[in-house]
Amino acid sequence: MYFKLLFPLMKNKIKLFIIGLIISAITVVLSLIPAKLTLEIIDQGIIAGNKNLVLLFVILMIIVCLIRTILRYYMILFFEKSSQELIGNLRTYLYNKIQSLDIGFFNKNSTGDLMSKMTGDIDIIRHTFSWIIYNSFEAIFVFILTFIYLSTINFKLTLILLVCAPIIVFLNIKMFKKLKPVHSKTREIYSELNSTVQENISANRVVKAFAREDYENKKMKEKNDAFSNINLEAIKTWLSYYIPIDFFSILLIVIANIFGAYFVINNELSLGEFVAFSGLTWALNYPVRLSGPIINDLQRFFATFEKISPLYFANPNIYDASNTIPFNNIKGEIVFKNVCFEIENTTILKNINLTIKSGETIGVMGPTGSGKTTLISLLLRLYDPTSGEILIDGVNIKNISLKNLRKSIGISAQDVFLFSNTIEGNIAYSNPEMPSEDISIYSTKACASEFVDKMPENYLTIIGERGVGLSGGQKQRISLARALAVNAKILILDDTTSSVDMDTEKQIQNELNNVNNCTKIIIAQRISSVYKANKIIIIENGIITNIGTHQKLKAKKGFYKRIYELQHSELN
Numbered sequence: 001m002y003f004k005l006l007f008p009l010m011k012n013k014i015k016l017f018i019i020g021l022i023i024s025a026i027t028v029v030l031s032l033i034p035a036k037l038t039l040e041i042i043d044q045g046i047i048a049g050n051k052n053l054v055l056l057f058v059i060l061m062i063i064v065c066l067i068r069t070i071l072r073y074y075m076i077l078f079f080e081k082s083s084q085e086l087i088g089n090l091r092t093y094l095y096n097k098i099q100s101l102d103i104g105f106f107n108k109n110s111t112g113d114l115m116s117k118m119t120g121d122i123d124i125i126r127h128t129f130s131w132i133i134y135n136s137f138e139a140i141f142v143f144i145l146t147f148i149y150l151s152t153i154n155f156k157l158t159l160i161l162l163v164c165a166p167i168i169v170f171l172n173i174k175m176f177k178k179l180k181p182v183h184s185k186t187r188e189i190y191s192e193l194n195s196t197v198q199e200n201i202s203a204n205r206v207v208k209a210f211a212r213e214d215y216e217n218k219k220m221k222e223k224n225d226a227f228s229n230i231n232l233e234a235i236k237t238w239l240s241y242y243i244p245i246d247f248f249s250i251l252l253i254v255i256a257n258i259f260g261a262y263f264v265i266n267n268e269l270s271l272g273e274f275v276a277f278s279g280l281t282w283a284l285n286y287p288v289r290l291s292g293p294i295i296n297d298l299q300r301f302f303a304t305f306e307k308i309s310p311l312y313f314a315n316p317n318i319y320d321a322s323n324t325i326p327f328n329n330i331k332g333e334i335v336f337k338n339v340c341f342e343i344e345n346t347t348i349l350k351n352i353n354l355t356i357k358s359g360e361t362i363g364v365m366g367p368t369g370s371g372k373t374t375l376i377s378l379l380l381r382l383y384d385p386t387s388g389e390i391l392i393d394g395v396n397i398k399n400i401s402l403k404n405l406r407k408s409i410g411i412s413a414q415d416v417f418l419f420s421n422t423i424e425g426n427i428a429y430s431n432p433e434m435p436s437e438d439i440s441i442y443s444t445k446a447c448a449s450e451f452v453d454k455m456p457e458n459y460l461t462i463i464g465e466r467g468v469g470l471s472g473g474q475k476q477r478i479s480l481a482r483a484l485a486v487n488a489k490i491l492i493l494d495d496t497t498s499s500v501d502m503d504t505e506k507q508i509q510n511e512l513n514n515v516n517n518c519t520k521i522i523i524a525q526r527i528s529s530v531y532k533a534n535k536i537i538i539i540e541n542g543i544i545t546n547i548g549t550h551q552k553l554k555a556k557k558g559f560y561k562r563i564y565e566l567q568h569s570e571l572n
Helices: 002-046 051-100 103-108 111-118 120-153 155-160 165-202 204-209 213-265 271-312 372-379 402-407 423-427 436-445 472-485 502-513 550-554 559-571
Strands: 334-343 346-356 361-365 387-392 409-412 490-494 519-523 535-540 543-548
Touching (some): 002 051, 002 120, 002 271, 051 111, 051 271, 120 155, 165 271, 213 271, 334 372, 346 372, 361 372, 361 559, 372 490, 402 409, 436 472, 436 502, 472 502, 535 550, 535 559, 550 559
Parallel strands (some): 361 519, 409 490
Antiparallel strands (some): 334 346, 535 543
């Protein structure tokens, strides 16, 4: 089944793969010709004293070897080209699949595990198609062709050479069964090792801040030792079968010499035929000796594809409906109707009923973990409600294509992520063709231009991964500029100013007040971020407990009043 799934990924290069197999078969035939020529050189040339015939056959032998060498060069090249085409398309397929999957998938799969699937695991598949398949084909073809040829010389001696075959077949079957669980465990531990490295690199600042290098080194050593140990176990398992197989395959040479000599003495075999037999023992020996490495690598392949298959066959839980409707020229009215959301039997939001008019600015506040960010995640369809529906301009968002829906919303998320790119590239992420003048305008609105202009290369300054080199407030302002640059009818700001100073926050608020013709949803912990909103929603324990203006809520007992009393000095 695995091969049936993968072969179509070669696309046009599958012709090269088939040509490679044909060339492989030709080279096998050519590899037997020197043995036949050796037989003739001895019996018809040396023994008969025919020097010219010996010279002719030697020249033919050189020509055959040269042709075989050239053919094998192209054969290996064709297999590599076709296997590279396969893994290139497989990697693209898996990457596109990752892009299509919803947040729930990423909650269950670590970044390190996904990275190992996209790199080391895929390389094992390449090795399978560029080496294992053609060597398996070649080994079988060599064995069959050699058996037929040797049978025409002396059938009795050929059968004697197969005396070890049942033992070798038995050992191969046992090895095949024993290696599968070991290789499955190897790929699992490899993923864990990858995850540990990835997590440590991503959290390097935290590690250094808490002086936990020794702890992280110890954790890494444990994973590294576990990976080394499981690899040693795999090698020991393989060797425990491969060495006996190797012994019996070498025994073929001894058997060929003993019985071949006996048949020569009894005139049942000519000297040339005996030399041909001895010379072709490798052709029976080679497939037998190669069976061990092939079985080992095949089990690695099966274990690897079993590991990749959950991603290969994964389907998103959130996808476009078959009857999506065109969604253009939106106004930005948002309605939540009896929206409930549960995850793993835990209620996050319950009976959310909310209407946000087009152009309104809505503040959302509530204790940490109350479901504020989940609310906008549902609007973006990162998750779907367990029950209820969400409408934009009267249209259920499930009937809008995901692409159109998300292009209609600009968001500055709580967890700021900046790409390892220029500042310009990060701000213009939604539209790489955005003019520099527009980028500067959005940067100014986000109060980012004041620090960007001071950088050596201004907007062409390359920032590190996740914004390394920038302060938390600077990253938030670039994130805000990126959200504004979408120029969408709905703008979501999730704790966008939590890391900036009060003066900068006031500047940002003033700029946002001038952003018209869009619906704004501002999630915040500071009252200073939401007090000018048309209305403020209070969410506690997944339920809307209050809705009102700043003046109304500060006069009413509850969460907002308590926060106001703690923070009101900020507004004076």
